[in-house]
Amino acid sequence: MELSKTVKIEIKALIDIGDTILQKASRADSSFEGSDLAEVSSWVTRLGQLVRKLYGENSQHYTNFERAISTESFYVIHSNWYGHISQVQGIALTVKHDIDNDLIASIKGLLQAEIFANFLEIGEHLLSEGYKDAAAVTIGAVLEDGLRELCKKNNIAFTKPNGSPLTIEPLNTELAKNEVYSKLTQKQITSWAHIRNKAAHGQYNEYDKSQVEMMLLFVQGFAEQHLA
Template sequence: MSISNIVNNEVDSIVRLGETIVKKASTARSSLEGSDLAEVTSWVTRVGQLILKLYGENSQHYKNYTNAIGIDNFYVIHSNWYGHVSQVHGVALTVKHDIENDLIANIKGLLQAEIFANFLEIGEHLLNEGYKDAAAVTIGAVLEDGLRELSKKNDIAVVKPNGAPKTIEPLNTELAQNEVYSKLVQKQVTSFAHIRNKAAHGQYDEYDVSQVQMMLLFVQGFSEQYLS
């Protein structure tokens, strides 16, 4: 799964949850409490994190978001008081619109080093929490998109003649052939790509935590050296 797909999945999840929350709020006779309120808090946090990563704190999107959550008694939510929640949902819908219409690239490219760093932090967090398989998939996505971005910078095609996107190994081979990096780096990329593929195909017993840790360190160094 690529970084773009990860972002798309998160946006879709946030929008679906927002629709549920707005519907629930519009029919609530009393203020949302307990698990319902916890769900709202998590949703609001996720929306804010996503906007910061994609647009930055000086963007109009983030200003609209902070204005919505900055009102007094934000977490008082019921059928007579939920317009502020609808505003947050509206911002999430705008992000979805931007991504679906390829407008996000004009705001802040998804393949910049800062975005790579954000997703590597997610991978590191997953690893530290004991989710080695999810970490391997996330870190592998950073590696694949990094190779694709590096290929673009060096005028190497990132799609096959039939229009299908090239996967890690073809990109890796051509980057090494064009001396963008050494044969040693090529072998390391191949090794860690195998771990990513095993994680993506549910072969969880064929690699261990230490290998994913080494993968994280490699991709961090690779990103700093070639993508900064």
């Protein structure tokens, strides 16, 4: 996954700002005021936004960031009190390390798996409340998104020549053809795709709740095996 130049430029700028703030802090006889304090506030806000966008609010990086900025008297900064600023700069350096070593793609993959799990929970809740048709559509959408992500990971085309996205069955065919998973898995996905399509087209009497429950179990297992 190639990160945009904008992200790379932003993290470099944030590290440069952090270095400047630390240099000022190490020489400051009294606490930061005015423009110096405003610079710290802007730096913290920009870094927080970047960490959240790249890793998500449940990530270790974002947890470390929030812990650092929760330091008592965070905005009291002078030569005898700026260790907390060093902690924030350390997080910025960690982000740069991840970017320089192409680790963001792996982290994004983990986040994607978490997103799939959340939507599967929604499907499970819909089933428990008796909404089998809405559940079938939701679970089917998760499966389709999962196949698309697998295509991306394996450099397999996931759009038509005109740019429109491929649906479950063409994605399934390409993934099996490229041996990302077995022919048996391909057949299983085809059967669950039929249920998703029937639900999407209002053919609600063509399947029952137990089949949607089995569909959910399959997609949960598939996500754990291929998307975690």
